[in-house]
Amino acid sequence: MCGFTACITALHGQNHVNGDSKSTAEGLRSRLAASLEKINHRGPDASNSWINPDNTVALGHCRLSINDITPSGRQPLHSDDGEIHAIVNGEIYDFDRLRRECETQHGYKFSSESDSELVLALYKIHGAPALFEHLRGEFAFVLYDEREGSKRVIAGRDRFGIKPLVYTTANDCLLIASEAKAFLPMGWKPEWDVGAIADAGWMFDDRTLFKGVKKLLPGYWMEITEEHGIQIHRYWDAEYPDKTQKDDRTIDEMVIGVRQRLVEAIRLRLRADVPVGIYLSGGIDSSAVAGIITHLAREDQVRIGNEDSNAATKVACFSVRFPEESGYDESSIAERTASWLGVDVIKRDVNEASLAHDFVNTAYHCEHHHFDLNCVAKFALSSLPREHGVKVVLTGEGADEHFAGYPYFPPEFLRAADLGLPDSYLAVNEKERKEMQCAADAEMKAIWRNIGANGDTDSNDFSNSLLAWHPQKDVFASWVRDGDLAKVDCRKVIHDSYPSDVQQKMKSRWHPLHTAQYKWNKNALANVLLSCLGDRTEMAHSIEARTPFLDHHLAEYVNNLPPSVKLSYTPVSEKSNADHGPVWKESGTALQSLTAKWILREAVRPFITDELYRRKKHPFLAPTKWPIGGPLHRMFERLLTRDAVEQLGFVDYSVVEKAFKQGFGDAADSRSFRILAYVGAWVSLSQKLGVARAEA
Structure with missing residues (x-):
């Protein structure tokens, strides 16, 4: 996993960028270096840049070394004929098979052991969009093809939006980067896109919180040519069966189909030249990942990262521990799961003081607001693996989306x-x-x-x-x-x-x-869960997270299953008195009569405890009720001054004042607290990025 930045002005033979002294290669290289420094957290191991001879295409990359940690894996990467250049963020799985195929069937000559070089090889062999058919994993990349007759820039993003890619224009340049903050040294002057904030477009279409900054949507690729300018194409989308079509498979066949594809997705994601860990919660998703990993290591002698195959008991699991009295803590269940598997669990205590301490930095890294402090807890959790020498973790994201685990399904x-x-x-x-x-x-x-x-x-x-x-x-x-x-x-x-x-x-x-x-998958998953609860808070601490449930081979199989194996009818006579946690508190017999993620439970039953097999989904949320005068209350008072809020230009300060009165204490109103979280994130971004005041 890495970060990148690119500056594109023209695809013809101009020898200038902006028509001023800054257009020299030296000036451009300096700005690229400053841009990469803004996102150095994404790749602290090395940084480098490449600029074409006429200064019209500049590619910069900061590296988090995972596969091929030698200097040969440094980016930007160049094809074996030296005419195609790329910067890649992410992981391409099934690397060994694809590499052999490129070498033996097509004669491509690799210069490194990096999986990222596959993007160059597959593009040279298959072109675009055909190369995307072969890319399995999470990725975002920018590629420049300078061959005569096919000169163009290609940018692509993975099918679910696991890896970010945003773009804008400044000083007549097209800028592309992993995060918007990388645009600042390239001449970008941030302004609020109040329309995208107010109509929620930043969550649903290609807009962001910032005017003129767009994101490349999941499953899409961008093509830039002199003749046609910028064109956006879709290369993949989710598909589901016709609702009238009968499924002739047996239930056992479906269960085995899910199990085989999930095990394969996890096995592929264990390949790394560094240690690999697991984010373990109290839910079935991450616990199934942990169970399958230990099974693969012990039974099949599969290597976990750079560890020997007999080191399954050395697998490190990382968990969040909220205050027990909050009702949101699942660390005890995670600990029982780890004990059952015979692996270690390391916990990060997240309390009111730590949430207050990390709030502003979390907002800065996420680059958008959020309704809950769970992203701040994820930010804190992601500092833990690096402290224990782990760069890569596997997570359970995507299971609720594909197996219908949320209560609104x-x-x-x-x-x-x-x-x-x-x-x-x-x-x-x-x-x-x-x-x-x-x-x-x-x-x-x-x-x-x-x-x-x-x-x-x-x-x-x-x-x-x-x-x-x-x-x-x-x-x-x-x-x-x-x-x-x-x-x-x-x-x-x-x-x-x-x-x-x-x-x-x-x-x-x-x-x-x-x-x-x-x-849900196109909106909330891509633009919130995989952002502030995924890539942005993980990469803030230089952690690569891998999401086997978002393997597109597995997802396509699950999408094609009938609804009744995802949500199974299991009648109850009356409302259960069992502790279903804060989210399910108001559920009755209708919701309790449906077993969410039923087929996933059956598929992973050999790898999880009976407790988890029977447990309802508990969404990863943070507490919203905190005392008056406590660390969070004081932090928001310092952050949300009248001047700071009015500097935004689009928020009514009287509403913030009212939220302060109602958002804390024993009778705290959750909606009021969430208002402070929204506005607090906007103020944090305004101050850290220097966003101009919005005007009517």
């Missing part, structure tokens, strides 16, 4: 019969399914209210689940609330973010559960 599952399994109980008993659907909607609304969600929680539109954490209009200044933006329907913003062919499939072909999963 059941109402969508119940919205229509599953004709993929027409003999399943709820497909046969239509009346009971409809009654459960109404009940599940009501229970989900109660859950949203209980945990302080915003938005129209009284509506049954799934878009409202996507908007549950979007700041309400009263947070914004009057010119935002009452101006043209007040007329914007955020649900239309969501709808318009999907390609027209996908909209048609949602309308006529896909089961409602699959439509909901697609929406």
